[in-house]
Amino acid sequence: MSRPTCFVFALYALALPASAQLTTVAISASQDATIYWQAPGTADGGGQWLHSRFDDLADVETHDFLLRFDVASQIPAGASVQSARIELVCVEVFSTAAFPLVAQRVTQPWTEGSSDAAGNEWTGVAAQAGDVTASHASFPATPWTPPIVTPGVVTGAAIQPPGVWILPSTPNAIAAAQAWLDQPAANFGLYLSTQETVRFASRENGALPGPRLVVEYLPPCGQVQNECVATPNSTGHGATLGWSGSTSLAQNAFTVTLAGGVPNSIGFFFFGTLAQQTPWGNGQLCVDGQLFRLLPAVPFSASGAAQRPLNFATVPANQITPFSTWRFQCKYRDVAAGGALFNSTDALRATFCP
Template identity: 25%
Template sequence: MIEAKHTQRKKSIFFSIALIFLFGFLFISCNGGDGTGNDPNANNSNNNNDNNNNNNGNQDSAFILYPQKDNTLYENATGSVSNGEGSVLIVGRTNEGSTYLRRAVLMFDIASDVPAGATITNAILRLSTKRVASNTARTIDLYRIESNWDQGTSSINNNAGQGDASTTGDATWIHGLYNTVMWTTAGGDYNATSLASVDVTSANNSYEWTSNDLIADVQDMLDNPSTNYGWILIGDESTSKSAKIFSSLEGTSAPELELEFDEP
């Protein structure tokens, strides 16, 4: 009987050892094969993620912005005419007697849409024509505005060439803000260096302004948002009936600023 108990004890010990090895093997297998509780491929996976993050850290992003505000400046000695909420922007010379010049102003809030520290790699300003005085090509230049302006609630669409009565806050020919803040120079305060130019011909077409100077200007607007007053479009002002009429922010084909940039 003693021999039998001893043999039984040996069998029990052997069985216990076997169970220990079995559970140990299962534990190691379930926890990654190295006994650490980690997936042996985890480091490779993390490295790949790190590489992807490094590769994507400065990836190129692109999207389209729409103006925060726009308006048409109507040549007028008293600043009594504007079209802040009208559906069109007019650029060039009309046939409206002695007050025939028209300029368009527009501003995009770049710093609110592009992350600080980003590098602008491409910029395209795109406008769509609604009507034209003639299909003759007219060069329209883009300039940087240097003082504040706004749009009020003035609005006229059917006779937009004549404009509407200016309202509080409207940009006019002599006002940045009607009727409290004047431009330094009638017709708008802007840097005289053209950033980009386009020959505009017919109606119902899309036209694009782009250049290295424009890219640099957008970068400056991003880096120094307090001096971002937008741009002014000036066309052929020496030839009668040279005006080109574009869709505004309130129109059917709002101006677009297409940007590409490297994330910071």
């Protein structure tokens, strides 16, 4: 079976819509292993190190390694990946020539195994059942079916001194992470190789951090949930927010609803991007950051209900952009309760769709 071929790679930056709020997650490798091309019956899936080695005299690669990150267990379904980079801790470099370390997508499932070679693990140990090797995706039952990688590079990095190496986000890295999120059954991980000789900490190292995939993503649009706690008003219970219509900006039909308010009172709705829970009047201020008022004030019904439709085409609701997340709240009059003479609802957090 032939070894995978290396390709060049390019850096990539992705523009985000205004007010879009990224979430960042660092995903530790769920599988990693070195494979030994000159000794295909050996393995090191449980070892503390990962190697990529090139034999200059023989002009062949002798060691490469595999990584897999369980993206779907760490990022909610429906999220939109905006960047994806790999972080590796390098402990040994034998050259600083021009050949990069590159990552390519693996085409088939493989099992890490538990074999653990001695010392710095430049030599593997005899493969046991379930080990991945240069000849087997899972020894001894499942040989690799060529090709074991897809054409093209996911990401890569120039050879550099020992330390934290970052394989930057690229269009292919974003596409790979998105595919692993959307189709976890087809997540077979990455194959990393270089025409130099380097050693990295594995996920089993213990003393040093193992490989990580750092992903920035936009949360799934359309998610709406309540936050903060509504303080009871003069009716004996707190006023809470809900919603009706659609979170699609194109449909322009999102309405914030209120229940449990003071009958025949009046209040105004407002929104912002951040969360807090700070005493405010007789209640809590649950929204932070720059705040936008939805005026005019809204009268409550005899049952203490109210609603505020949003028009995304006009100020201030035109601040809301696709994939952005906002928090809504209502401040209302409560004279019968005394004190500050006003109270507030809980908060409603919504992420909007195009």
